[in-house]
Amino acid sequence: MFxxxxxxxxxxxxxxxxxxxxxxxxxxxAVYSTADKTALHAQIADEAVCIGGAxxxxxxxxxxxxxxxxxxxGAQAIHPGYGFLSExxxxxxxxxxCGIKWIGPSPExxxxxxxxxxxxxxxxxxxxxxxxxxxxxxxxxDEAREIAAQIGYPVMVKASAGGGGxxxxxxxxxxxxEAALDxxxxxxxxxxxxxxxxxxxxxxxxxxxxxxxxxxEHGNVIHLGxxxxxxxxxxxxxxxxxxxxxxxxxxxxKIGMAAVRVAQSCGYANAGTIEFLLGDDGNFYFMEMNxxxxxxxxxxxxxxxxxxxxxxxxxxxxxxxxxxxxxxKMSGHVIECRVNAEDPANGFRPAPGNIKHLHFPxxxxxxxxxxxxxxxxxxxxxxxxxxxxxxxxxDRAEAIRKxxxxxxxxxxxxxxxxxxxxxxxxxxDDECFLSGKYDIGFLTRRMQKEG
Ligand code: ADP
Ligand code: ADP
Ligand code: MG
Numbered sequence: 001m002f003x004x005x006x007x008x009x010x011x012x013x014x015x016x017x018x019x020x021x022x023x024x025x026x027x028x029x030a031v032y033s034t035a036d037k038t039a040l041h042a043q044i045a046d047e048a049v050c051i052g053g054a055x056x057x058x059x060x061x062x063x064x065x066x067x068x069x070x071x072x073x074g075a076q077a078i079h080p081g082y083g084f085l086s087e088x089x090x091x092x093x094x095x096x097x098c099g100i101k102w103i104g105p106s107p108e109x110x111x112x113x114x115x116x117x118x119x120x121x122x123x124x125x126x127x128x129x130x131x132x133x134x135x136x137x138x139x140x141x142d143e144a145r146e147i148a149a150q151i152g153y154p155v156m157v158k159a160s161a162g163g164g165g166x167x168x169x170x171x172x173x174x175x176x177x178e179a180a181l182d183x184x185x186x187x188x189x190x191x192x193x194x195x196x197x198x199x200x201x202x203x204x205x206x207x208x209x210x211x212x213x214x215x216x217e218h219g220n221v222i223h224l225g226x227x228x229x230x231x232x233x234x235x236x237x238x239x240x241x242x243x244x245x246x247x248x249x250x251x252x253x254k255i256g257m258a259a260v261r262v263a264q265s266c267g268y269a270n271a272g273t274i275e276f277l278l279g280d281d282g283n284f285y286f287m288e289m290n291x292x293x294x295x296x297x298x299x300x301x302x303x304x305x306x307x308x309x310x311x312x313x314x315x316x317x318x319x320x321x322x323x324x325x326x327x328x329k330m331s332g333h334v335i336e337c338r339v340n341a342e343d344p345a346n347g348f349r350p351a352p353g354n355i356k357h358l359h360f361p362x363x364x365x366x367x368x369x370x371x372x373x374x375x376x377x378x379x380x381x382x383x384x385x386x387x388x389x390x391x392x393x394x395d396r397a398e399a400i401r402k403x404x405x406x407x408x409x410x411x412x413x414x415x416x417x418x419x420x421x422x423x424x425x426x427x428x429d430d431e432c433f434l435s436g437k438y439d440i441g442f443l444t445r446r447m448q449k450e451g
Contacts, residue, residue: 245436
């Protein structure tokens, strides 16, 4: 096992990883930007190294400073968390060269899944259904038009290097295809430095269902069931739950095994997630793989009683998975709400600031993952997510009631700070959400109705 790990991240996920290391008796090194001098992760780690300026490019994406901090403190491994460098295979190769272990998959597996058009082809060979569309990248307008005519409108034009919902265009009619292709390419070029796009069928009113995987370096792969992440605003997840209210044991087995095959097809090790679209006809389609830990991992932790961060560390240390597929049991119902520092009354614009009063909810089955404390000032430079509230009930109705109680008790007062807590509470009262049959478009439709 490692003696010391460097955490190349900030905020709640850095705190989450430091706690797991502590439990395992591993020393921790935090890295922080000049804007994060007083951040919780920098205070609770055994050591903390300043790696540069407030802007992510100068600090949390500053690969040389992070490698130097690692070598200088004698840390043997890097945990990347999510976002920042977590999906950067060049950085993983650099770590390898410097003799630093990456707590995540191999750069080859990351590369195979990083290009989305490419990943679809790899996955198809493994016998996993993908959204019908072009075989890889489309090279010309004529090719795109032929494919779109074959699969039928509406279609989606998507950036092959895409992420975060960027470079995606919805096309209803052939007349609009050329313009959509051009503008998706423009977006893809400016966001990802790569203008490649592909075309696929638009799936009407699907659910976003993702499968959590664990794989060791000895070829064992298991799945830990699904998360339903269909509560989205602008392709951003707001609420996640497990089990999904529309998935039974049989469908779970089918999607779960498809996800396992995806991991096997690229020699994947460590924790990963496969995202699928699930149609209302029960058909499901591979969408993409996230080769890292995800924001919503606590949902799976609470429903399976497995600590995914500790599992990641043990896998990276070369240990075998201590579980076989039949050992994985889901029990009860878990819901997570993301608390963001943003102002729903003003187009959800970020609303960071100084926290004067803070009270976290608690009680039986309530978990808070956050890096906030009273007196802390949320810096404006990073993601606006400031806390995750996770509750576990015996069934979905109990979990929803517990979440309402927890959010109502969540107190945060300060200068300039707003949160989306009331907005989250309104979703928990939404009939469509309560029915469990909500799809990825339900929030948008509701908000359009309300103007
Ligand atoms: P998850 O799949 O874990 O739910 P999110 O979409 O919520 O991931 O993103 C997790 C974090 O990663 C956020 O901080 C987000 O800003 C960042 N992120 C996601 N995609 C990208 C990307 N393509 N480039 C940079 N950062 C990203
Ligand atoms: P990103 O890499 O930006 O996360 P995804 O491929 O995961 O991109 O798609 C983001 C979101 O866009 C999905 O969660 C889903 O809501 C929607 N979406 C993507 N592809 C389709 C499709 N073919 N049909 C309908 N909705 C889609
Ligand atoms: Mg996605």
